[in-house]
Amino acid sequence: MSKKVLIVDDAVVMRMMIKGILSKHGYEVVGEAQNGVEAVDKYKQLQPDLVTMDMVMPEMDGITAVRQIMSMDPNAKIIMCTSMGQQALVVEAIQAGAKSFITKPFQPPKILETISKVLA
Amino acid sequence: MSDEPFDKEEFVAYFRDEAEELLQQIDGDLLRLEEFVDSGQADPEIVNSLFRALHTIKGSSGMLGFTEVQGLAHKLENLCDLLRKERMPLSEGSVEFLFSGRDFLTDLVQAAIGQSAPPSGLNEFTGRLDQFVAIYNETSNVIEGKAPDRSEGATPVGSEPMNEAEIAAFEAEIERMLAEAAATAAPTAPATPAESAAAPSAATAKAVPARGNGESADAKKGSAQGKRSSLAQTIRVDIDRLDALLNLVGELVINRTRISDIATTLGRLMGDRALNASIGLIGPLSKDLADSAALLARTTNEIQESIMKVRMVPIGQVFDRFPRTVRDVAKARGKEVQLQISGADTDLDKTIVDEVGEPLMHLLRNCVDHGIEAPDERERQGKPRMGTISLNAYHEGNQIIIEISDDGGGINLDKVRAKAIKNGLIGTEDRLTDRELIELIFTPGFSTAEEVSDVSGRGVGMDVVKRNITKLKGIFDVDSAPGQGTRFTIKLPLTLAIIQALLVRVVDELYAIPLDSVIESQRVEMPDVRTVHGSEVITLRGQVVPLLRIADFFELGGERDPEKVMIVIVGLQGRQVGLVVDSFEGEQEIVIKPLSDVVGRIPGISGATILGNGSISLIIDVHSLVSDAYAGGKVTRAEFSGV
Numbered sequence: 153m154s155k156k157v158l159i160v161d162d163a164v165v166m167r168m169m170i171k172g173i174l175s176k177h178g179y180e181v182v183g184e185a186q187n188g189v190e191a192v193d194k195y196k197q198l199q200p201d202l203v204t205m206d207m208v209m210p211e212m213d214g215i216t217a218v219r220q221i222m223s224m225d226p227n228a229k230i231i232m233c234t235s236m237g238q239q240a241l242v243v244e245a246i247q248a249g250a251k252s253f254i255t256k257p258f259q260p261p262k263i264l265e266t267i268s269k270v271l272a
Numbered sequence: 273m274s275d276e277p278f279d280k281e282e283f284v285a286y287f288r289d290e291a292e293e294l295l296q297q298i299d300g301d302l303l304r305l306e307e308f309v310d311s312g313q314a315d316p317e318i319v320n321s322l323f324r325a326l327h328t329i330k331g332s333s334g335m336l337g338f339t340e341v342q343g344l345a346h347k348l349e350n351l352c353d354l355l356r357k358e359r360m361p362l363s364e365g366s367v368e369f370l371f372s373g374r375d376f377l378t379d380l381v382q383a384a385i386g387q388s389a390p391p392s393g394l395n396e397f398t399g400r401l402d403q404f405v406a407i408y409n410e411t412s413n414v415i416e417g418k419a420p421d422r423s424e425g426a427t428p429v430g431s432e433p434m435n436e437a438e439i440a441a442f443e444a445e446i447e448r449m450l451a452e453a454a455a456t457a458a459p460t461a462p463a464t465p466a467e468s469a470a471a472p473s474a475a476t477a478k479a480v481p482a483r484g485n486g487e488s489a490d491a492k493k494g495s496a497q498g499k500r501s502s503l504a505q506t507i508r509v510d511i512d513r514l515d516a517l518l519n520l521v522g523e524l525v526i527n528r529t530r531i532s533d534i535a536t537t538l539g540r541l542m543g544d545r546a547l548n549a550s551i552g553l554i555g556p557l558s559k560d561l562a563d564s565a566a567l568l569a570r571t572t573n574e575i576q577e578s579i580m581k582v583r584m585v586p587i588g589q590v591f592d593r594f595p596r597t598v599r600d601v602a603k604a605r606g607k608e609v610q611l612q613i614s615g616a617d618t619d620l621d622k623t624i625v626d627e628v629g630e631p632l633m634h635l636l637r638n639c640v641d642h643g644i645e646a647p648d649e650r651e652r653q654g655k656p657r658m659g660t661i662s663l664n665a666y667h668e669g670n671q672i673i674i675e676i677s678d679d680g681g682g683i684n685l686d687k688v689r690a691k692a693i694k695n696g697l698i699g700t701e702d703r704l705t706d707r708e709l710i711e712l713i714f715t716p717g718f719s720t721a722e723e724v725s726d727v728s729g730r731g732v733g734m735d736v737v738k739r740n741i742t743k744l745k746g747i748f749d750v751d752s753a754p755g756q757g758t759r760f761t762i763k764l765p766l767t768l769a770i771i772q773a774l775l776v777r778v779v780d781e782l783y784a785i786p787l788d789s790v791i792e793s794q795r796v797e798m799p800d801v802r803t804v805h806g807s808e809v810i811t812l813r814g815q816v817v818p819l820l821r822i823a824d825f826f827e828l829g830g831e832r833d834p835e836k837v838m839i840v841i842v843g844l845q846g847r848q849v850g851l852v853v854d855s856f857e858g859e860q861e862i863v864i865k866p867l868s869d870v871v872g873r874i875p876g877i878s879g880a881t882i883l884g885n886g887s888i889s890l891i892i893d894v895h896s897l898v899s900d901a902y903a904g905g906k907v908t909r910a911e912f913s914g915v
Binding site: 161162163164165166168169206208209210235236237239240242243246247253255256257258259 | 286290323324331332336436438439443446450453
C-alpha cells in the first residue's frame with residue numbers, strides 16, 4: 153500500500169510542487185496544510201506516514217508544529233523543508249524530533265531519496 | 273531539473289496569484305510599519321509578517337527558477353531579519369528601502385511571468401541595498417564581538433542562482449552543527465546526525481529567529497482558529513471556468529423564456545374549446561407543461577442568482593493598493609493627505625472589480641494632485657494642514673455606488689471656462705451652466721493644470737476615466753464646491769451579463785433598451801413635437817428633450833406616423849433623450865452577447881441578445897445615442913432661444 157503523506161507549506165506553489173513529485177512516484181498525498189495549526193489538526197485527523205514541514209509559516213511555525221505533533225505521536229516521521237541560511241532552525245527542528253530535512257529549491261531525486269530513507 | 277515533474281504553466285499561474293496576494297500584504301505591512309518610524313522600534317508582529325511573505329515569495333520563485341525574484345526577495349528578507357533581531361533601528365531609510373524593494377519585486381515578478389520587461393535600475397538599487405545592509409551587519413557583528421555571521425541569513429546570494437555546491441555546503445554545515453549539539457547534549461545519541469531524533473533540548477543555538485514568532489503564534493491561536501475555518505471552506509477557481517458556467521446559464525435563461533412562451537401559447541390554444549374537444553388528452557399535458565415551465569423558470573432564476581453570487585468579490589481587493597498610491601503621490605507633491613476607506617467589503621462582479629481599479633486610481637491621484645491644496649495654503653484658508661480623501665462604496669438597488677471625495681479647493685470653474693475658450697471648445701459669448709462647465713473636463717486633452725506633473729495633468733485623464741466607466745455600463749458624475757472640495761460618483765451595475773430590458777419595435781426590428789436607463793415611455797401627439805434648429809424636441813415637465821428617431825439613426829426607412837410618436841425617454845447623467853419607436857413590446861430579462869469581431873463595432877449598438885422565440889434583438893447603446901443627440905450643443909442653444 154502506498155504511503156500517506158501530509159504536505160505542510162504556506163506557499164501553494166511549494167505544496168503543488170511536492171505533491172506533483174510525490175504522487176508521480178507512488179506516494180499518496182492525503183492532505184495539505186498551510187500553517188502549523190492546520191498541520192497539527194490534519195495530522196491528528198489523517199494519521200499520515202510522513203509529513204513534509206515548511207519552517208516559516210504564519211499562525212504557527214514549523215518547529216512549534218513539530219513539537220506538538222511529536223508530543224501526540226512520538227513515532228511521527230517529519231521532514232523539514234528548509235531554505236539556505238536557516239541552519240540554526242534546522243538543528244532546532246531535528247532536536248525537536250524531525251527526522252531529516254530537504255533544502256529548497258528542491259531537487260526531485262534528493263526529495264525522494266530523503267523520504268525513502270526516513271520511511272525505511 | 274531535467275525531469276520536469278510538473279506543468280510549469282499551471283504553476284506559474286499559481287505563483288502569479290500567490291505573489292500578487294503577498295505583494296499586496298507586504299504593502300499593507302509596510303504602511304503599518306511606517307507609522308512606527310518615529311519610535312524607531314518596529315512592531316515585531318508586522319516585521320514577522322513581512323519576513324514570512326518575502327520568504328514565501330523567495331521559496332516559490334526559487335522553485336520555478338525565477339532567480340532574480342528569488343535573489344531580491346532574499347535580500348529584502350535579510351533586511352527584515354535585521355529589523356526583526358533589532359540589529360537595525362526602524363528608520364525612514366529602511367522603510368524606504370523596503371518600499372522600493374517591494375516595487376522592484378513586483379516588476380521582477382511581472383517580468384518573470386512574461387508580462388513586462390525587466391525593471392531598469394535594479395542593479396543600482398540592489399547595490400545600495402547591499403551597502404545599507406552590510407553596514408548594519410558589520411556594526412552588529414562588532415558590537416556582539418562575533419566573526420562575520422555565516423549561519424543566519426547572511427549568506428550572500430545575490431542574483432546568482434543557489435547552486436548545488438552551495439546547497440551541499442549548507443547541508444554539511446547543518447550536519448556539523450547537529451554533530452556538535454549531539455556531542456554536547458547527549459553523548460549516546462545516534463551517530464548519523466541528520467537522522468538523529470535527539471531529545472528536545474534547551475541547549476540550541478542562541479539567536480533563533482522563529483522563537484518569538486512561535487510564542488506570538490500561540491498567543492493568537494484563538495483568532496487563528498477562526499481564520500482557519502474560513503480558509504478551509506474556500507477554493508480557488510479559474511475565472512474562465514466561471515465565465516463558461518455563466519455563459520451556459522445564459523443559454524438556460526434564454527431557453528427558459530422560450531419554454532414559458534410555448535407553454536403559454538399552448539395553454540391559450542387549449543382554452544379554445546372546439547380545439548380542445550378534438551384533441552382530448554392533450555389538455556392535462558398542457559397543464560403539466562405549464563407547471564414544469566414555471567418550476568424550470570424558478571430553478572433557473574436561482575441558479576442564475578447563485579452563479580452571480582459566486583462571481584462577486586469584495587471591492588476591497590482593489591482598494592488595498594490605494595493607500596500606498598496616495599502616500600506616494602502626496603509625498604512626491606509635498607502634500608499631507610489621509611485616505612479614509614469605507615465599504616471595502618461591498619461585493620461586485622469580479623470582471624468589474626478588475627476593470628474599475630485603474631479609473632479609481634486615476635481619480636485618487638487627481639484628488640491628491642489637483643484637489644488637495646499644499647499644507648501652507650490649507651492653513652491660510654483655515655483648514656487642517658492634512659487633507660482628507662474619502663473613498664466609499666455601497667450598494668443601492670441593483671447598482672454599486674463608489675464615491676471619492678476630497679476636502680480640497682474644488683474645480684475652478686473660471687479656469688475651466690478660460691481654458692475651454694482658449695481651446696476653442698466654447699465661444700466667449702456662450703453661457704454655460706456650472707454643470708456644463710464641469711462636463712468640459714471630460715473632453716479629451718483637457719487639463720487646467722498649469723504645469724504637467726508626472727502624476728496627472730497631462731490631460732489624458734478624465735476623458736479616459738469616463739470612457740472606462742462608460743464601458744462598464746456605469747455612470748460617472750462630478751460635483752464640486754469652490755473651496756470645499758470635489759466629489760466623484762461612480763455608479764456601476766452589479767453584473768454585466770444579464771440585464772432587464774425594454775423591448776421596442778422599430779419598423780421590422782426588435783431592439784432592447786437597458787431598463788436602468790429608461791425613465792418613462794409615452795405617446796406624444798404630433799402637434800406637441802416642435803422643431804428647433806432642425807431638430808425635433810418635446811417639452812417634458814418644463815424640460816426640453818430632444819427626440820431621436822431610431823428608424824432614422826439606423827437608416828431603416830419605414831413610414832412615419834403623422835399623428836403621434838411613441839417615445840422612450842432615456843436619461844444619462846441628467847441629460848434626457850426621447851427615442852422614437854413604433855411600439856413597446858414589454859420588459860424582459862436578457863443575456864448580453866457581445867457582437868462578434870466579424871461584425872465589429874456598430875455605433876449605437878452595444879451588443880445582441882437572443883429572445884425567447886429564438887429571434888435576435890440588438891441592444892441599444894443608450895450612452896452613445898444620448899451623446900449623439902447632445903453633440904454640438906444643440907440643446908443648450910435650444911434652451912436659450914426660449915423654447
